[in-house]
Amino acid sequence: MTCPLPAENIARGADWLREGPEADVVVSSRVRLARNVAGMSFPGRMNGGESTRLLRLSQAAVSCLRVNTASVGPVPAAETDRLIWVSIGDLSPLDRTLLVERHLISKEHAKNDRFRAACFSLPDERLSIMINEEDHLRLQCVMPGLSLSAAWSALDDVDDQIESRVDIAYMPQLGYLTACPTNVGCAVRMSVMLHLPAIRLSGEMERVKRAAKDMNLTVRGFYGEGSEAAGDLFQISNQTTLGRSEPQLCEQIERMVVPQVVAYERRMREELMGKKRRYLEDQVFRALGTLRYSRLITPEEATANLSLARLGVFTGMIRDIDPQAVTQLILLTQPAHLQRLLGREMDQQKRREARADLIRHRLDGV
Amino acid sequence: MTCPLPAENIARGADWLREGPEADVVVSSRVRLARNVAGMSFPGRMNGGESTRLLRLSQAAVSCLRVNTASVGPVPAAETDRLIWVSIGDLSPLDRTLLVERHLISKEHAKNDRFRAACFSLPDERLSIMINEEDHLRLQCVMPGLSLSAAWSALDDVDDQIESRVDIAYMPQLGYLTACPTNVGCAVRMSVMLHLPAIRLSGEMERVKRAAKDMNLTVRGFYGEGSEAAGDLFQISNQTTLGRSEPQLCEQIERMVVPQVVAYERRMREELMGKKRRYLEDQVFRALGTLRYSRLITPEEATANLSLARLGVFTGMIRDIDPQAVTQLILLTQPAHLQRLLGREMDQQKRREARADLIRHRLDGV
Numbered sequence: 001m002t003c004p005l006p007a008e009n010i011a012r013g014a015d016w017l018r019e020g021p022e023a024d025v026v027v028s029s030r031v032r033l034a035r036n037v038a039g040m041s042f043p044g045r046m047n048g049g050e051s052t053r054l055l056r057l058s059q060a061a062v063s064c065l066r067v068n069t070a071s072v073g074p075v076p077a078a079e080t081d082r083l084i085w086v087s088i089g090d091l092s093p094l095d096r097t098l099l100v101e102r103h104l105i106s107k108e109h110a111k112n113d114r115f116r117a118a119c120f121s122l123p124d125e126r127l128s129i130m131i132n133e134e135d136h137l138r139l140q141c142v143m144p145g146l147s148l149s150a151a152w153s154a155l156d157d158v159d160d161q162i163e164s165r166v167d168i169a170y171m172p173q174l175g176y177l178t179a180c181p182t183n184v185g186c187a188v189r190m191s192v193m194l195h196l197p198a199i200r201l202s203g204e205m206e207r208v209k210r211a212a213k214d215m216n217l218t219v220r221g222f223y224g225e226g227s228e229a230a231g232d233l234f235q236i237s238n239q240t241t242l243g244r245s246e247p248q249l250c251e252q253i254e255r256m257v258v259p260q261v262v263a264y265e266r267r268m269r270e271e272l273m274g275k276k277r278r279y280l281e282d283q284v285f286r287a288l289g290t291l292r293y294s295r296l297i298t299p300e301e302a303t304a305n306l307s308l309a310r311l312g313v314f315t316g317m318i319r320d321i322d323p324q325a326v327t328q329l330i331l332l333t334q335p336a337h338l339q340r341l342l343g344r345e346m347d348q349q350k351r352r353e354a355r356a357d358l359i360r361h362r363l364d365g366v
Numbered sequence: 367m368t369c370p371l372p373a374e375n376i377a378r379g380a381d382w383l384r385e386g387p388e389a390d391v392v393v394s395s396r397v398r399l400a401r402n403v404a405g406m407s408f409p410g411r412m413n414g415g416e417s418t419r420l421l422r423l424s425q426a427a428v429s430c431l432r433v434n435t436a437s438v439g440p441v442p443a444a445e446t447d448r449l450i451w452v453s454i455g456d457l458s459p460l461d462r463t464l465l466v467e468r469h470l471i472s473k474e475h476a477k478n479d480r481f482r483a484a485c486f487s488l489p490d491e492r493l494s495i496m497i498n499e500e501d502h503l504r505l506q507c508v509m510p511g512l513s514l515s516a517a518w519s520a521l522d523d524v525d526d527q528i529e530s531r532v533d534i535a536y537m538p539q540l541g542y543l544t545a546c547p548t549n550v551g552c553a554v555r556m557s558v559m560l561h562l563p564a565i566r567l568s569g570e571m572e573r574v575k576r577a578a579k580d581m582n583l584t585v586r587g588f589y590g591e592g593s594e595a596a597g598d599l600f601q602i603s604n605q606t607t608l609g610r611s612e613p614q615l616c617e618q619i620e621r622m623v624v625p626q627v628v629a630y631e632r633r634m635r636e637e638l639m640g641k642k643r644r645y646l647e648d649q650v651f652r653a654l655g656t657l658r659y660s661r662l663i664t665p666e667e668a669t670a671n672l673s674l675a676r677l678g679v680f681t682g683m684i685r686d687i688d689p690q691a692v693t694q695l696i697l698l699t700q701p702a703h704l705q706r707l708l709g710r711e712m713d714q715q716k717r718r719e720a721r722a723d724l725i726r727h728r729l730d731g732v
Contacts, residue, residue, distance in 0.1 A: 278662055278719055289656055289659025293654055294648055294652050295648035295651055296644055296648040
């Protein structure tokens with residue numbers, strides 16, 4: 001199968017990396033729902049026949065979806081004009097990695113190719129569904145900036161349509177049944193991705209993590225569970241769902257927790273700009289120098305420097321670069337994106353060359 | 367005492383860092399002679415009376431010198447129109463360091479301020495004399511590029527004039543007598559400062575050092591004995607002088623040894639440019655990026671990056687920078703130079719700021 005994503009989508013980066021509300025600190029907002037078909041074993045215990053039935057049933061349900069993931073309020077407009085269905089087994093390893101890098105499917109989903117599928121909305125990619133991952137269905141909606149309630153409302157609508165066609169496992173006392181007990185309840189994960197370079201530079205990240213934990217929230221890296229906080233990007237999300245409604249969670253994260261962290265990051269930025277201005281400028285401009293001058297660069301070094309450059313752009317220290325260009329490069333410099341952008345597979349050394357060239361080109365061209 | 371060097375000398379850097387013959391690899395050539403007054407104890411064993419007599423006698427001899435350190439062949443022209451005499455004890459700690467950085471006096475000479483003096487030619491600074499260092503007189507002539515015989519001939523002339531006025535300790539069987547036995551003989555040190563980044567990047571520096579040792583030559587760093595090879599600058603000089611004439615030594619170093627090392631460095635540069643071009647470009651341009659973008663920089667980091675930028679300029683990779691500007695910055699970014707250039711004393715943090723500003727200004731202004 002050829003690449004399931006249009007070339008222009010790959011070239012421009014991801015919709016969820018565009019500038020949304022509170023873009024200086026908040027990168028994107030994401031809601032994920034776990035749903036299982038009533039009377040069917042969970043994916044971990046399914047046989048081939050059941051899996052095939054799940055795929056058929058899901059594809060039928062998905063084909064009838066009317067999706068509206070358009071903007072709400074200040075979120076940049078996006079439009080879904082079609083849904084695309086892909087069987088993971090049909091994808092090349094490169095394209096699986098591409099979808100993982102874009103956060104359209106999970107790493108785990110990409111690994112196992114028997115009876116697994118995914119579905120996502122084009123051209124915006126805001127809605128995506130994994131079929132036969134840890135649960136039968138994992139529905140996701142991502143939007144740029146602080147827009148959790150908008151993402152929730154779009155996904156809630158999709159969920160309603162699916163539940164009107166498929167009998168979903170639900171018990172009044174417990175809520176939705178899921179493969180992992182921690183998801184039982186409303187089976188929702190709401191997460192906001194934050195760019196927190198000043199908190200990290202000030203050595204205050206552990207404090208934020210502890211505070212989040214006290215509120216039953218968890219802090220993860222760019223690629224979710226177990227991933228490093230590449231580029232000072234942290235995802236704050238709920239840990240449990242039992243006994244809480246989706247609007248309560250959404251309210252807590254979007255209106256209470258995130259604004260506090262955003263304010264804290266901004267205060268740390270101001271403090272650095274005031275008391276440690278030279279130090280901050282040095283960090284920011286050295287990063288820009290490395291991005292503009294290196295000829296070989298690893299994804300880790302690129303991401304770390306792009307993060308500091310992003311901080312420079314949003315604090316007004318760097319004036320000659322489009323913030324979009326910097327943020328999208330965090331995605332575009334990932335291995336699969338790089339190879340798809342250049343239209344050929346490359347070994348690690350060639351990728352390091354191509355990555356440096358791409359960054360230089362995109363940051364100089366503005 | 368105010369600074370003994372004219373401000374314009376400090377601002378433009380050092381004459382010996384100008385481009386001379388074989389400038390791509392050879393930075394400068396230096397000849398140093400050790401001379402002691404007959405019938406007087408060596409400096410280490412002198413009393414105050416003898417020291418005072420030495421200073422008086424030396425100042426009288428120096429005041430009559432007619433110095434010609436002008437160019438010979440392709441060495442850039444320079445002119446001596448006066449000699450300046452300074453008592454080390456009259457100099458501020460900052461100005462002593464300044465003279466050490468310019469290679470006009472040794473670190474040891476700067477430390478002990480009783481009965482010590484120095485003399486040097488202005489505006490070119492090619493001739494310098496230390497009085498009452500390890501020997502009574504240490505005469506030095508430095509010229510840019512590979513110009514050892516020119517430096518030798520200028521210094522030989524100065525030596526003749528001094529010996530016509532002062533009775534110098536000399537024994538026909540041994541030659542000139544010196545405080546340290548290793549200098550006995552013609553008591554000359556001839557050294558050539560080489561810029562060897564490609565040999566260092568290729569991991570071949572130890573081989574060069576061994577080869578030099580086999581020829582009774584020694585390889586030292588930028589600031590002589592015991593100093594690190596800052597900026598990939600290495601001084602190759604003779605180890606002993608007993609039983610060899612000055613022209614023999616000069617011939618060996620200038621016509622046999624240095625051309626071999628120069629050819630080796632050029633071969634390594636070509637090899638890197640061919641087989642490891644990306645790696646080399648990455649090293650060179652990252653260095654340039656750091657120089658142009660950092661806002662805080664230590665002298666060590668500045669020197670290391672200036673060295674790579676110099677390599678970039680002479681290999682044609684970097685085209686928008688004057689080679690002079692890069693080479694002179696190796697000197698101008700040293701602590702005392704920086705403070706004299708800016709006209710104020712600064713702590714380490716302020717120097718790091720000023721150093722980054724100076725580099726950015728000088729490398730962007732071209």
